[in-house]
Amino acid sequence: MAQYRIEKHPILSIPVRKEIQFTWQGQNLIAKEGETIAAALFANGIHVFGHHPKDGSPLGIFCANGQCSQCMVIADGNPVKACMEQIAAGMQIQPNEGLPALPAVVQPPRLEPIAEVKTTVLIIGGGPAGLSAAIELGKLGVQVLLVDDKSRLGGKLVLQTHRFFGSMKAVYAGTRGIDIATRLENEVRRYPSVEIWTKSTCLAVFSDKKVGILRGGTAYTLVTPEVILIASGAREKFLAFKGNTLPGVYGAGAFQTLVNRDLVRPAEKLFIVGGGNVGLIAGYHALQAEIGVVGLIEALPECGGYKVHKDKLMRMGVPIYTSHTILSANGTDKVESVTIAQVDSAFKPIPGTEKSFACDAILIAVGLDPVDEFYQKAKEFSIPAFVAGDAEEIAEASSAIFTGKIRGLEIAHTLGRSASEVPPAWARTSAILKSRPGPVYAEQHPDLNEGVMPVFHCNQEIPCNPCSGLCPNGLIVVDQKDIRDIPTFIGNNYSCQVCERCVAGCPGLAITLVDYRANPEMPLVSIPYEFSRELLNKKDLVTVLGTEGQTLGSLEIVDLHTIPDSDRTMIAVVASPLAIATAIAGIRIQETPITQPMRQYVHHVADDTIVCRCEHVTAGEIRSLIRQGYRDMNEIKTVTRACMGACGAKTCASLIHRLFREENVPINEVTDPSKRPIFMEVPLGLFAGETKKETHS
Numbered sequence: 001m002a003q004y005r006i007e008k009h010p011i012l013s014i015p016v017r018k019e020i021q022f023t024w025q026g027q028n029l030i031a032k033e034g035e036t037i038a039a040a041l042f043a044n045g046i047h048v049f050g051h052h053p054k055d056g057s058p059l060g061i062f063c064a065n066g067q068c069s070q071c072m073v074i075a076d077g078n079p080v081k082a083c084m085e086q087i088a089a090g091m092q093i094q095p096n097e098g099l100p101a102l103p104a105v106v107q108p109p110r111l112e113p114i115a116e117v118k119t120t121v122l123i124i125g126g127g128p129a130g131l132s133a134a135i136e137l138g139k140l141g142v143q144v145l146l147v148d149d150k151s152r153l154g155g156k157l158v159l160q161t162h163r164f165f166g167s168m169k170a171v172y173a174g175t176r177g178i179d180i181a182t183r184l185e186n187e188v189r190r191y192p193s194v195e196i197w198t199k200s201t202c203l204a205v206f207s208d209k210k211v212g213i214l215r216g217g218t219a220y221t222l223v224t225p226e227v228i229l230i231a232s233g234a235r236e237k238f239l240a241f242k243g244n245t246l247p248g249v250y251g252a253g254a255f256q257t258l259v260n261r262d263l264v265r266p267a268e269k270l271f272i273v274g275g276g277n278v279g280l281i282a283g284y285h286a287l288q289a290e291i292g293v294v295g296l297i298e299a300l301p302e303c304g305g306y307k308v309h310k311d312k313l314m315r316m317g318v319p320i321y322t323s324h325t326i327l328s329a330n331g332t333d334k335v336e337s338v339t340i341a342q343v344d345s346a347f348k349p350i351p352g353t354e355k356s357f358a359c360d361a362i363l364i365a366v367g368l369d370p371v372d373e374f375y376q377k378a379k380e381f382s383i384p385a386f387v388a389g390d391a392e393e394i395a396e397a398s399s400a401i402f403t404g405k406i407r408g409l410e411i412a413h414t415l416g417r418s419a420s421e422v423p424p425a426w427a428r429t430s431a432i433l434k435s436r437p438g439p440v441y442a443e444q445h446p447d448l449n450e451g452v453m454p455v456f457h458c459n460q461e462i463p464c465n466p467c468s469g470l471c472p473n474g475l476i477v478v479d480q481k482d483i484r485d486i487p488t489f490i491g492n493n494y495s496c497q498v499c500e501r502c503v504a505g506c507p508g509l510a511i512t513l514v515d516y517r518a519n520p521e522m523p524l525v526s527i528p529y530e531f532s533r534e535l536l537n538k539k540d541l542v543t544v545l546g547t548e549g550q551t552l553g554s555l556e557i558v559d560l561h562t563i564p565d566s567d568r569t570m571i572a573v574v575a576s577p578l579a580i581a582t583a584i585a586g587i588r589i590q591e592t593p594i595t596q597p598m599r600q601y602v603h604h605v606a607d608d609t610i611v612c613r614c615e616h617v618t619a620g621e622i623r624s625l626i627r628q629g630y631r632d633m634n635e636i637k638t639v640t641r642a643c644m645g646a647c648g649a650k651t652c653a654s655l656i657h658r659l660f661r662e663e664n665v666p667i668n669e670v671t672d673p674s675k676r677p678i679f680m681e682v683p684l685g686l687f688a689g690e691t692k693k694e695t696h697s
Ligand code: FES
Pocket: 060, 061, 062, 063, 064, 065, 066, 067, 068, 069, 070, 071, 072, 081, 082, 083, 084
């Protein structure tokens, strides 16, 4: 069914893939070769993959990353994670109703010795930090084994269609995330001392200093490194609210995976919870995939992400509600609406402020936690260990690229393979790239009406400098010692050559060019445009907006073009009355009716809020134990099964911490659940040397 597939995209190319047949509940359906079972089901409009064994509630995609097991289906008789398993021609797929039966054992498994390898440096994670470290070590000829659980290197970079912020010189700022991934991968593959295992999941770090890796997804292998670098990234935080397990509630990473990797449209109308960079960027990605964004809420009085990301979304016509929280996801089998409310200064919902909006997906982007369990174990077992990127500290991917580079040099120095220590300038660049968004200044517009001038709609200090490298005459200046500086134009109104490279290349889409030369009363305004070419044509009337989405008027598109090297960003030109020309920052993409609240807000009828989504344990059950004096999460696990599910407490442990806080229990009185290897689900037979094909669970 074509409408569920993304068949055109302003940034991503759509590969031509062979169609294959499979069955779902006995019905013949079409998939594309090479896609996951989940993508094939979504492409056919199927979102409910099974029902929970405890309460029969519907289950579907949640993480799209193999972490949560909510997407389990039965494929040719075997339980598999639909988000990880590739579909095959003729595959017979059934929903997973309750607990799946174990596959039959046809004959006793053949046991083989476990393969063992040694390496100088083992890097866990082939995202921006791991790749950069491997490049640094590869340059010095240090033997490295880099393992990553995906089939493609790049980590979350491969989902990012937007241009990156940061420093052009240090971390490829101004280049799209997907293209940075390709550049890093190409570079690392040039170094013969770096061996790469993709589709290889790290399962555990053991006390005998060996690391268990599921090599290529099929063969269990023990690796003994001299030094280990953990660059395993971050996992998304979850939120407790009514209806939070309904299919259609996704983590932001899952949504980006479905849209930007799998090229399926998981929703028509999306609601976003969380105003950090992840939520803001995901909203932009949804609009590029022609998914309507109903609104975005943030519990704090201001969004935590970059103002340019927030402004961009508001200019697209997405309403942003700060000081708001989600009360419930509503629906029977999947999300049909969301109910939100305003919060007071203690983040408590204010009665009477509830609103509901129709939507079919809710994206949760409320922060990230480092995936650092391998690092903790390595330290515990005295393996020389380093950590980089989000596994060390949550920050932008540009910062992960740079910390990876630093760790690479530090490791080489530790091994005696490099005489140089990390230059102090690198440490300073790293600190700048990690920095939180700074102060916001009043926007300055040039008070001129002749010649040509760029106008900056970027008025918050953030680490970003591509504009300064784009002007061929060097007329845009950002302090290179501290690239958080606001850009300034040092030319006059006759020095700009109107190349429009700054308009096309600003990652925040926050530069316009105002050209008074032909008609000073009706100057031409060049505006960056990154949506489908078919949505905009010459002579179309568009709503032009100010930096923060204020409506300025309705104007005609007089030109739509690209420039050399504009890398898929188009430039729309409007002829504007003089009074508003410098204020115009964008064109509305999404008209407002999508945002109207329903006539009455929806009361969700679920019994209680689920905290442990694997085992469907409610907040009420856990709260009651806390009130009885339970302080050890291992005991809570024993009594309720919370933290005992397929995700290994990765989703619910932080929510249970939060319940302790709400009950005013000091965190030092709480005992965390014991973390025991292994950290990922894996068929047990693999530890006895079976290969996956013949594995019996
Ligand atoms: S959605 Fe497949 S494992 Fe989480």
